[in-house]
Amino acid sequence: MIARFLGAVGAWLRRSVQDLGFAVRSFFIIIASSGGLWRRPRLVIEQLFFIGNRSLVITAVSGLFVGMVLGLQGYYTLTTYGAEQSLGLLVALSLTRELGPVVTALLFAGRAGTSLTAEIGLMKAGEQLSAMEMMAVNPVERVLAPRFWAGVIAMPILGAIFTAVGIIGSYLVGVVLIGVDEGSFWSQMQSGVDVWKEVGNGTLKSLVFGIAVTFIALFQGYQAQPTPEDVSGATTRTVVISSLMVWWLDFMMTALMFSK
Amino acid sequence: MQSVAFYNKLSDFRFISVVFFPLTGMPKGASQQSLAFLHYNTPLKKMSFVVPNLVEIRDLHFAYGERSILSGLQMDFPRGKVVAVMGGSGSGKTTVLRLIGGQLRPSAGTVNVDGQIVHALDTKQLYQMRRKMGMLFQHGALFTDLTAFENVAFPLREHTDLNEELIRTLVLMKLQAVGLRNAAQLKPGEISGGMGRRVALARAIALDPELIMYDEPFAGLDPISMGVTANLIRNLNDALGSTSILVSHDVKECFAIADYVYFLSSGKIVAHGTPAEMAVSTHPYVKQFVNAEADGPVPFHYPGKSLADDLGLHAGAGR
Numbered sequence: 210m211i212a213r214f215l216g217a218v219g220a221w222l223r224r225s226v227q228d229l230g231f232a233v234r235s236f237f238i239i240i241a242s243s244g245g246l247w248r249r250p251r252l253v254i255e256q257l258f259f260i261g262n263r264s265l266v267i268t269a270v271s272g273l274f275v276g277m278v279l280g281l282q283g284y285y286t287l288t289t290y291g292a293e294q295s296l297g298l299l300v301a302l303s304l305t306r307e308l309g310p311v312v313t314a315l316l317f318a319g320r321a322g323t324s325l326t327a328e329i330g331l332m333k334a335g336e337q338l339s340a341m342e343m344m345a346v347n348p349v350e351r352v353l354a355p356r357f358w359a360g361v362i363a364m365p366i367l368g369a370i371f372t373a374v375g376i377i378g379s380y381l382v383g384v385v386l387i388g389v390d391e392g393s394f395w396s397q398m399q400s401g402v403d404v405w406k407e408v409g410n411g412t413l414k415s416l417v418f419g420i421a422v423t424f425i426a427l428f429q430g431y432q433a434q435p436t437p438e439d440v441s442g443a444t445t446r447t448v449v450i451s452s453l454m455v456w457w458l459d460f461m462m463t464a465l466m467f468s469k
Numbered sequence: 470m471q472s473v474a475f476y477n478k479l480s481d482f483r484f485i486s487v488v489f490f491p492l493t494g495m496p497k498g499a500s501q502q503s504l505a506f507l508h509y510n511t512p513l514k515k516m517s518f519v520v521p522n523l524v525e526i527r528d529l530h531f532a533y534g535e536r537s538i539l540s541g542l543q544m545d546f547p548r549g550k551v552v553a554v555m556g557g558s559g560s561g562k563t564t565v566l567r568l569i570g571g572q573l574r575p576s577a578g579t580v581n582v583d584g585q586i587v588h589a590l591d592t593k594q595l596y597q598m599r600r601k602m603g604m605l606f607q608h609g610a611l612f613t614d615l616t617a618f619e620n621v622a623f624p625l626r627e628h629t630d631l632n633e634e635l636i637r638t639l640v641l642m643k644l645q646a647v648g649l650r651n652a653a654q655l656k657p658g659e660i661s662g663g664m665g666r667r668v669a670l671a672r673a674i675a676l677d678p679e680l681i682m683y684d685e686p687f688a689g690l691d692p693i694s695m696g697v698t699a700n701l702i703r704n705l706n707d708a709l710g711s712t713s714i715l716v717s718h719d720v721k722e723c724f725a726i727a728d729y730v731y732f733l734s735s736g737k738i739v740a741h742g743t744p745a746e747m748a749v750s751t752h753p754y755v756k757q758f759v760n761a762e763a764d765g766p767v768p769f770h771y772p773g774k775s776l777a778d779d780l781g782l783h784a785g786a787g788r
Binding site for chain 2: 335336337339340342343344345346347351
């Protein structure tokens with residue numbers, strides 16, 4: 210009984226380590242296969258359009274509403290202390306440090322990650338990747354690498370857009386609708402938000418999330434068995450794994466970046 | 470005397486003269502230069518140092534984990550010939566193609582393509598070797614987001630620096646050869662399965678490969694498309710001077726166009742010979758296969774318990 214339990218734990222552990230090793234190896238293979246993209250930047254630009262541009266609306270709309278809600282909730286809380294002038298600072302800090310990168314990454318996983326996984330999975334199911342191999346075109350170079358870099362480039366930009374639109378949203382609610390003093394809204398934000406500490410770290414977070422989410426989406430698609438149930442399973446796994454990964458990475462990075 | 474390199478350079482364009490012009494007639498206003506070009510382009514003599522077999526398979530074993538797929542294959546695919554590999558579903562035919570293409574690694578034995586052992590090559594060399602190959606996948610495997618034109622242009626764009634005008638000419642010629650020049654702007658979803666297969670064929674021959682592999686080219690085609698495809702395979706092979714491997718279970722079409730036939734059953738070669746020899750073969754498997762008999766060495770039922778056991782008809786005897 211105990212032996213069997215220990216055996217199961219051991220097998221699970223071994224499989225996990227093996228899977229992790231395989232994923233890390235695949236990650237470096239994608240990086241190593243990216244050299245050719247300098248000669249053909251068009252491949253990345255095309256994907257940047259598909260991945261980035263098509264995620265723009267959902268990102269901006271979400272940013273607007275998150276900002277508006279934040280402005281409203283922030284105002285309610287701050288008025289109890291008579292500190293509603295700090296609304297701009299509060300909103301800007303929460304958006305640049307946390308909400309911008311994290312919520313964008315979650316949206317990105319749902320909007321772009323799933324479509325990447327499904328696309329690659331179906332290309333595999335339709336033998337398109339096999340056909341590419343037989344045409345002496347390496348699918349890792351031609352299909353995975355451009356999508357990976359497009360995701361890595363798109364994510365920080367989307368994060369920045371989310372944050373900017375969010376601040377506009379809170380301005381609309383806080384200043385235009387409720388009537389918080391506009392001067393202190395912006396000036397407190399300007400003096401309290403540091404370019405490197407807040408904006409820089411927020412962008413770095415976005416970049417790391419972009420790498421993680423895009424890689425997980427591509428890896429799940431590429432590893433999916435070419436069947437309908439496994440492609441749909443891989444799409445689900447993309448969202449689940451990348452969301453958990455984003456939370457975990459966020460916690461780790463916050464602990465490292467913002468410790469006093 | 471012309472160098473070998475010179476002939477090789479010319480041979481890149483064999484397709485133009487041999488397939489295209491006979492189909493279309495000479496283009497109007499063909500210049501003196503192009504006529505001279507055609508003159509050089511008469512079918513090339515094989516160089517004496519060339520190995521006679523383009524592909525040689527020796528003692529090849531392959532298994533998925535514990536499950537053995539192929540055991541001890543010996544096959545030769547001579548240059549310039551159409552060789553059919555026949556057998557029932559699950560006999561390992563497609564696996565042979567994937568081993569030749571280097572997409573799978575054998576458990577033992579060797580696959581030799583043009584003097585190179587496939588699984589001994591590193592990734593770069595493998596991709597180099599695949600440039601000599603074209604493969605037609607069972608379901609075409611066209612890129613669904615690209616038009617027929619762009620599908621055929623894909624290998625040209627990936628592997629050559631030809632300008633847009635030349636690519637257009639080459640692609641339209643390939644599509645002309647498969648009768649689908651006017652479908653160039655349609656996407657795979659907008660054409661029938663048989664037409665899709667022909668576009669895939671045009672794509673497979675885009676770079677005039679030395680070796681063309683066909684995976685079930687006749688499966689799911691109507692009789693007319695089937696005949697057209699069969700003739701196309703034979704004509705392309707002869708026009709390009711390439712070697713074709715034809716994996717199929719369609720006896721009539723294969724026997725009509727193949728020079729040699731291998732019969733594969735349960736991962737072993739059970740018989741081989743010319744189509745004429747195979748047609749009169751007394752080998753029980755070949756006989757059953759060629760004549761499509763229900764009874765023979767290939768059982769109808771998946772092996773396992775007998776029906777009587779499954780229904781418990783012997784239960785009384787044990788009590």
